Amino acid sequence: MVTEAPALPSGLTKGKRPPGLIADRGFRVLALLAGLTVLVILALIAIYTTREAWPWFRTEGLGIFSDNWDPAHHQFGAGGLIYGTLVVAGIAVVLSLPISVGIALFVTDVAPERIRRPIVYTVDLLAAIPSVVYGLWALFVLAEPLANLFQSLSDATASIPVLKTLFANPSASGKSFMTAGIIVAIMITPIITSITREVFATVPSSQKEAALALGATRWEMIRGAVFPHSRSGMVAGTMIGLGRAMGETIAIALVIGASPRITANILGPGDTLASIIANQFGEASGTHRAALIGCGVVLFAITIVISMAARAVVSRADRRTAGTA
């Protein structure tokens, strides 16, 4: 197709074909192929993993959702793992979202021009740290003070109804859902921050100035002009952060305590789908191996459901703002 290109100028003089038509078509085919590659790779992964995990789906049936992961007794219920994945991702997003939005607002609307860039660079730098480094830092630096904190938190709330169960049986080593959630929160903060920052930057300054002109304080301006305009972007950023949190593996594997179970004690050890694969795949065989690959399939499915839900939320929010604008 490239070899045809030099012939085109002569075609132009005849005036029959628009110039670059063939090149244009060629480009379209190439772009289409590039687009399809993603789908093909995704489909191949889905087919292969499902096939490898099939013995697990077949032997356990709906038992894959039960809370009894016990390879020594040939029990492979992933309920505790799914629960752990959602809890850790939930903790991470709850901790990270306010901080990320705060940083983004500070950078776009509050901070003086001079220090904006350094802050943006520093936050982006967090994203460049490998996750195993986060994990080791959490294990060797964070875990011990957190264990003491958990113990006092647990003692302090021993008589408060709901918190009593939530903070019961804290992990003595500091390895827990909460520790994993905290470290993942730090890891997803740069992602949510950079997306929300981009979105906040697109708010027309005329709207912000109008709000201020009407006598709004800076907070009222943010609430009345910035947030409504950026809602879908904030949701999208959060969802991308959530997806990252659910797929995080090695940092969680180091600090979650490797104890798959469904429990309200978020200061105790648990396990997640991704971290159990990292921890157990090397020595697994037979149904155990199939079950671990199946955990990957389940995680894949959960991620797809969540990102589709996020799309739905975003498009609905877009429609609403489009209607009012």
Add this chain to the structure above:
Amino acid sequence: MKRIVASLRWLLPVALVAGLATSGVAVAGASAPAQGGSATLNGSGSTFQQPYNEQVIGAFKQKSPSVTINYSGGGSGKGRQDFADQVVDFAGTDAPYSASDAAGVKGGTYYYFPTVAGPITVSYNVNGVKKLQLSPQTLAKIFQGDIKTWNDPAIAADNKGVKLPSTPITVVHRSDSSGTTQNFTTFLNTAAPGVWTLGAGSTVTWPSDQQSGQGNPGVGQTIKSTDGAVGYVDFSDAKALKLKFASVKNQAGKFVAPTLKGTTAAIDKAQVNQDLTYNPLNAAGASAYPIASPTWILAYQNYSDSAKTSAIKNFLNYIYGNGQKLANSVDYAPLPKDLLDKAKAQVKQIGGSSGSTSSTTPSS
């Protein structure tokens, strides 16, 4: 025209490199048999035998520079899977194939070659306790959380005359799945039947109030930094961390400390199957240390080219010759003479005509 030339100019180096690469491969492939033994063997699997393998591969390389051996670890499960799929030329494993997995092994007849073994220590850190003896029943109760403090009557009964503190017991186990866990829990399962309830496997479901560590060093570090901690750690890592080891009561009723000699003694008493798999756990004999990891190299009977066949034979013969002397230097126990002779005889089977039909009983 110019653009065609330009694109050709860009293509030329690529084509040249590709051409060189393929011709290079062709040359290497063609000359391999002529050189008599230039070959590459790729293996994966058990991380337990990896330090030993690295040592012995390095020494073998000096003896036969034309043979390249790569061993990439990854775990016994991965090794067995890779070997079954014929992705590797040999594999390391700490446990034989299960009956159902054995049926899925491609590549025809294969053999288990025991190489070395290693004791698994019960390491502890209790302030003021210099010597500790534990029976399998007490060990089982400690590790499944039935016994909570160090001055428990069951521990005191194993340690007459030793003053034990009331420190709470902190059990440390592996957070990743491991052959060490498999052998330790299998020992408890066989030596303390009726007491041990958690089952045996590369991962067992421990009580959630226990501590966990990544790998042998992770468990060892946690024991070292926690007063009242006890855990199972392989011998070389426990020695490197200068941990204290408990003596474990063996089948003969003697409390034996973990040593390489005690492990070799245990293998000597173990019943060896026809395919050279054996179970050294809870072995008979007064001097046998009852908890040890066996480990094997898996090799096919037939390889596609003769260079590979002779390379694997030479490598295995080296392991059973000078390689056994290297074991002590990296804290592994060498094989007893009886098993060594059987293994040497089995090496001769490689490359022979495939007479046997059953892969699990190749020597018959």
